[in-house]
Amino acid sequence: MASEPAGRQDRPDIVVTGLGVISPAGIGAVPLWEAMAAGKTFFDTGGHDGPAPALPWPSASVDTTEITWPAGRDWANAGKYANQSARWAVAVALQALGQAGIDGDTEDVRGGTVMAVGSSSDELSDVIPQLASRFRHDRRPLAKFLHDEVPDYSYIRGIPSQLGQFVSMASGFRGSNVAAYGEAAAGGAGALALAVRLLESGELDRVLVVGVAPPLTITAMAAFDQDEPLGTRATAGAGPFDAERSGTLLGQGAAAVLLERAEAARGTALARLAGCEVLVAADVMASAEQVVGAVLADADTTPTAWWAHGAGSARLDTAETRAVLPRVDGLPVTGSKGTIGNAFECSALIDTALVVESLARGELPPVGLLRRPDPGLGGLDPVMGEARPLGPAPSALVTAFNQGRHSTAAGALVITTAHEDSTDDGKART
Amino acid sequence: MSDDIVITGMGVITPIGGDVETFWSANLEGRSGIVREERMDTTGLPCGWTAGLIPEDIKAKVAAEYGAPDRSWGDSLMLASVDQALGDARLDELPAQDGPAALVYARVWPGPTGSFPQDYVTHMEDLAERYDRIGNEPAAVLEHLRGKHLPPETRDLSSYPSEIAERLGTAVIPVRLEATCSGGLRAIAEAARLLRSGRAQYAVVSASVSRNTPYVLSQYGQLMALSRWKGDPAQASMPFDKRRTGMVINESAGALVLETAEHAARRGMTQSYAVIGGWGLAVDTRHMTAPSVDMIERVMRTALDEAGAHPDDVDTVNAHGTSTRLNDVTEARALHELFGERMADLDVSAVKSLTGHGSAASGVVETAVAALTMCRGVIPPVTTTTEPDPACAVRTSLTPVRRPVRTVLKNSFGFGGQYASMLFRRPATPRPAPEPV
Numbered sequence: 001m002a003s004e005p006a007g008r009q010d011r012p013d014i015v016v017t018g019l020g021v022i023s024p025a026g027i028g029a030v031p032l033w034e035a036m037a038a039g040k041t042f043f044d045t046g047g048h049d050g051p052a053p054a055l056p057w058p059s060a061s062v063d064t065t066e067i068t069w070p071a072g073r074d075w076a077n078a079g080k081y082a083n084q085s086a087r088w089a090v091a092v093a094l095q096a097l098g099q100a101g102i103d104g105d106t107e108d109v110r111g112g113t114v115m116a117v118g119s120s121s122d123e124l125s126d127v128i129p130q131l132a133s134r135f136r137h138d139r140r141p142l143a144k145f146l147h148d149e150v151p152d153y154s155y156i157r158g159i160p161s162q163l164g165q166f167v168s169m170a171s172g173f174r175g176s177n178v179a180a181y182g183e184a185a186a187g188g189a190g191a192l193a194l195a196v197r198l199l200e201s202g203e204l205d206r207v208l209v210v211g212v213a214p215p216l217t218i219t220a221m222a223a224f225d226q227d228e229p230l231g232t233r234a235t236a237g238a239g240p241f242d243a244e245r246s247g248t249l250l251g252q253g254a255a256a257v258l259l260e261r262a263e264a265a266r267g268t269a270l271a272r273l274a275g276c277e278v279l280v281a282a283d284v285m286a287s288a289e290q291v292v293g294a295v296l297a298d299a300d301t302t303p304t305a306w307w308a309h310g311a312g313s314a315r316l317d318t319a320e321t322r323a324v325l326p327r328v329d330g331l332p333v334t335g336s337k338g339t340i341g342n343a344f345e346c347s348a349l350i351d352t353a354l355v356v357e358s359l360a361r362g363e364l365p366p367v368g369l370l371r372r373p374d375p376g377l378g379g380l381d382p383v384m385g386e387a388r389p390l391g392p393a394p395s396a397l398v399t400a401f402n403q404g405r406h407s408t409a410a411g412a413l414v415i416t417t418a419h420e421d422s423t424d425d426g427k428a429r430t
Numbered sequence: 431m432s433d434d435i436v437i438t439g440m441g442v443i444t445p446i447g448g449d450v451e452t453f454w455s456a457n458l459e460g461r462s463g464i465v466r467e468e469r470m471d472t473t474g475l476p477c478g479w480t481a482g483l484i485p486e487d488i489k490a491k492v493a494a495e496y497g498a499p500d501r502s503w504g505d506s507l508m509l510a511s512v513d514q515a516l517g518d519a520r521l522d523e524l525p526a527q528d529g530p531a532a533l534v535y536a537r538v539w540p541g542p543t544g545s546f547p548q549d550y551v552t553h554m555e556d557l558a559e560r561y562d563r564i565g566n567e568p569a570a571v572l573e574h575l576r577g578k579h580l581p582p583e584t585r586d587l588s589s590y591p592s593e594i595a596e597r598l599g600t601a602v603i604p605v606r607l608e609a610t611c612s613g614g615l616r617a618i619a620e621a622a623r624l625l626r627s628g629r630a631q632y633a634v635v636s637a638s639v640s641r642n643t644p645y646v647l648s649q650y651g652q653l654m655a656l657s658r659w660k661g662d663p664a665q666a667s668m669p670f671d672k673r674r675t676g677m678v679i680n681e682s683a684g685a686l687v688l689e690t691a692e693h694a695a696r697r698g699m700t701q702s703y704a705v706i707g708g709w710g711l712a713v714d715t716r717h718m719t720a721p722s723v724d725m726i727e728r729v730m731r732t733a734l735d736e737a738g739a740h741p742d743d744v745d746t747v748n749a750h751g752t753s754t755r756l757n758d759v760t761e762a763r764a765l766h767e768l769f770g771e772r773m774a775d776l777d778v779s780a781v782k783s784l785t786g787h788g789s790a791a792s793g794v795v796e797t798a799v800a801a802l803t804m805c806r807g808v809i810p811p812v813t814t815t816t817e818p819d820p821a822c823a824v825r826t827s828l829t830p831v832r833r834p835v836r837t838v839l840k841n842s843f844g845f846g847g848q849y850a851s852m853l854f855r856r857p858a859t860p861r862p863a864p865e866p867v
Contacts, residue, residue: 054568054569054572055572056572109712128557129558129566132558132561136558141470141471141473141474141644142551142644143472143647144471144472144475146645146649147474147475147647147649147651150648150649152652155646155649155650156846159608159845160608161608161609161610161846165718165846168715168847173713175711175712175713176616176712176713177609177846178616179608179609180605181606182537182586183589183591183604183606184533184535184604184605184606185606190605194620197624197627197629198623201627203623218575219571219575222572222575222584223585224585227585277629278603279530279601279602280601280602280603280604281595282596286601287601290530290601402587406500406582407589
C-alpha cells in the first residue's frame with residue numbers, strides 16, 4: 001500500500017458478527033450455500049420480478065413474497081419513503097442484527113451504516129413513458145405536469161443513502177450513514193473497505209454494510225449488454241471459467257455484513273476480516289494485480305481458498321485469472337455467479353456471507369454451470385461437482401469487480417475463521 | 431514531523447466563477463450567480479423561478495476542453511475542477527510514486543435524462559414516441575433500445591476514477607459516495623481518514639452537480655423546498671433573512687487536493703490552504719427531510735472534540751445556510767446552543783446566498799471559501815441578508831469582515847437525516863494570494 005502504512009499489528013481486529021442474505025435461493029446464506037453444494041441454479045427467463053421470457057438474458061430472480069417490512073407506527077410512516085430496495089435492505093439488515101443479538105431499540109452512536117446500492121433500478125421506468133405519452137395531449141407546462149403526476153416521494157425513494165436511513169432505524173446505529181457505490185464499488189467491496197476504515201480509525205465500533213441489487217430495468221440491461229454482451233443461456237457450460245461461457249448472467253439479491261472492532265463487539269465473532277481494499281488503475285488487470293498484492297501483504301495470513309468474482313465473461317474471467325492466479329497458485333477456487341448470477345452492487349457482500357459459511361463448514365462449494373474449465377485460464381483449480389474440504393485453519397481470498405469495460409475497479413478481501421485453530425463451531429450458520 | 435492533513439490545491443466551477451480567484455472575488459463583492467430560470471416554463475409550480483447557473487462562457491470552455499461522447503456533463507465539470515486543483519497543488523510535478531493515491535468523489539447526476547432542460551424534453555419526446563408505438567412491452571422496448579447509443583449514465587458507471595488514476599500516474603483507492611447534501615463534507619472526511627490510515631499519502635476530493643431539469647424541479651417542488659421569491663433573482667437565496675422562502679438549486683463543481691503535511695513538505699509544498707482539524711458525522715432517523723437542533727449541535731461538538739478545540743476557539747462559522755425556513759432556524763438554534771452568548775459577536779458566512787445550493791458539491795466548494803477565509807483573513811459577506819431574522823439571530827455582515835481567522839467551523843446537512851460538521855485550522859504557512867497579473 002502506501003510507503004509507510006500503519007503496521008498490521010497496529011490495526012484493530014475486525015470481525016464479522018452478523019450476516020444477512022436474500023438471494024434467488026431464499027432467505028439467508030445457508031440455503032444459498034447448500035444450493036451451490038447441490039449444484040442447483042436459479043436462472044429463468046420470467047417469473048418473480050425478473051425479465052419477461054421474451055428477453056434474451058436469463059436472470060436469477062428473488063422471490064419477493066418472502067420479504068416483509070417491519071411492523072409498527074414508525075415503520076408504517078416511513079414506508080412511503082421506501083422502495084423495493086429499501087425493503088430488501090431492511091430485511092437483510094434485520095437478519096444480520098438478529099444474528100449479532102442487536103435489537104436496534106437503543107441508540108448507538110458508535111455504530112454506523114454503509115450502503116452499496118446502485119441507481120440502475122428505477123421504480124418509474126414504466127410510469128414515465130406513460131406520462132410522456134399523456135403529456136403530448138396535456139396543456140400544463142412539463143415541470144407542472146411532472147409536479148402533479150409523478151408519484152409523491154419517488155425522488156427521495158431513489159436516493160441511495162435513503163436506504164441507509166432505514167437501516168439506521170433498524171439497527172439504532174446513529175454514528176453515520178453513507179452510500180459507496182457505482183464505478184468505485186467493485187460489487188460492494190468498496191463499501192466494506194470504507195467500513196473497515198471507519199472501524200480502524202476508532203471513529204466507530206461497528207458498521208452494518210448493506211448492499212442491494214434489485215431487478216434491473218430493461219434500459220439498464222440493454223446498456224450493460226451494449227457495453228459488454230451479457231450471457232444468453234444458463235445451461236451447463238455457461239458458468240464462470242467454462243470454455244463455453246458467453247457472458248455475465250444477471251442476478252438479484254441483497255446482503256448485509258455486520259463488521260465490529262473485536263475489542264468492542266456486541267455480537268459473537270463469526271469470522272475475521274483480515275484485509276480489504278479496492279483500487280483503480282489504468283485497466284482492470286492492473287487494478288486486480290495491485291489490489292490482491294496489497295491485501296495479501298496487509299493480511300497476516302495466507303489464504304487457503306480463493307472465492308473468485310467469476311463474472312462469466314471471457315474478458316473479465318481472463319483478466320481476473322491472469323492477475324490473481326500467480327498470487328494464489330494451487331488454491332481451490334469457486335464463485336457464486338454460476339448459481340445466482342451477478343447481483344452487481346452486492347455480489348461481494350453475498351460472497352462474503354458464503355465464505356463465512358464455507359469456513360464454518362470447512363468446505364468450499366462448487367462453481368455452478370461449470371462443465372469444462374477454459375484451458376486458456378492456466379492452472380486454475382475450480383471446485384467442480386461437489387464441495388471440497390478446506391482443511392484446518394481455512395481462510396479465503398475474495399475478489400470482486402465492477403461490470404463493464406469502463407469500470408476498472410478491483411476489490412479484494414481476506415477472510416479467516418474467527419479463531420484460526422478451529423474450523424467449525426456452528427455459529428456461522430445463518 | 432506533523433501528522434496534519436492539509437489542503438494544498440483547490441479548483442471550482444461555479445455560477446460566480448470558473449476558477450478559485452474569480453470565485454473568491456465574487457464572494458467578497460457579493461456578486462450573485464442566481465438568475466431567473468428562463469429555459470423552462472415554471473408556470474404553476476409553487477417554486478423554482480430561479481437557479482444558480484454556470485455562465486455560458488464557462489460552460490462552453492468546459493465543454494470544449496472536457497466534453498466527450500461517453501462522458502457525462504457531471505464528469506466534465508469534475509475533471510475541469512480537478513485539473514485546476516492538481517495544477518494548484520503542483521501535483522503534475524510529482525516524481526515517481528511509491529503507493530496509491532485516494533480519490534473520493536460525489537457526483538449528483540439525474541441519471542440518463544441529462545443535465546439540462548432541453549435534454550429532458552428530448553428524453554420525454556423519445557419516450558412518448560416509443561410508448562405510443564409499442565407501449566411498455568419488454569421485448570419491443572429492448573428492440574427499440576438496441577438501435578440507440580445508451581450513454582454511461584444509463585448504467586450509472588463511468589471511467590472517471592481510471593481517468594484520474596491516469597492523470598496521477600498511480601493507482602487510486604476510489605470512493606464514490608453519496609450522503610445527500612452533506613456528501614461533499616463527508617468526502618473530505620473520508621479522504622482525511624484514508625490519509626491518516628497511511629493507506630494513501632495524498633487524495634483528490636471532488637464533487638459536481640448539474641440537474642436543472644423539469645423533473646428535478648418538479649420533485650423539489652413537491653417537497654416544498656425551493657425558493658418562491660419573485661423579486662430580483664439575485665436576492666432569491668437569503669440565508670437567515672426573515673423573508674427567506676426556500677433554497678435555490680445550482681450547478682457547480684469543486685475539487686480539493688488533500689495530503690499529509692509530511693508528503694507535502696517532502697515535495698516542497700510548505701504552504702497550504704487549511705489544516706483538517708476534526709469532523710463530526712451523524713444520522714438521524716426521526717424525519718426524512720427535516721433537520722433537528724440536537725443533531726446539528728452533536729456533529730459540531732464532535733468536530734470540535736476531535737480537533738481538541740473548544741467553542742471559544744472558533745473564529746467564524748461557514749454555515750450550511752440553505753435559505754429554507756426550517757433549515758436556517760434549526761441551524762441557528764444549534765449554533766446558539768453551542769456558542770451561547772458568543773453568538774452576538776460570532777461572524778457567520780453563507781456561500782449559498784450567492785451560488786445557490788449545489789447539493790453534495792456545496793461542501794467542497796464552500797470549503798474552498800472556508801480555507802481562503804483563513805488564508806486571506808477575510809470573512810465573506812452575506813449580501814442578500816438585509817433583513818436578519820430575529821428568530822435566527824445569526825450575525826452576518828453586508829460587507830467583508832477583515833481580521834485574522836484561525837479557525838472555521840463548516841456545516842453541511844442533507845435529506846435522509848444526514849449531518850456533517852468540520853473544523854478547519856489556519857496552517858502555519860498559509861498560501862498567499864497570487865500576485866496580480
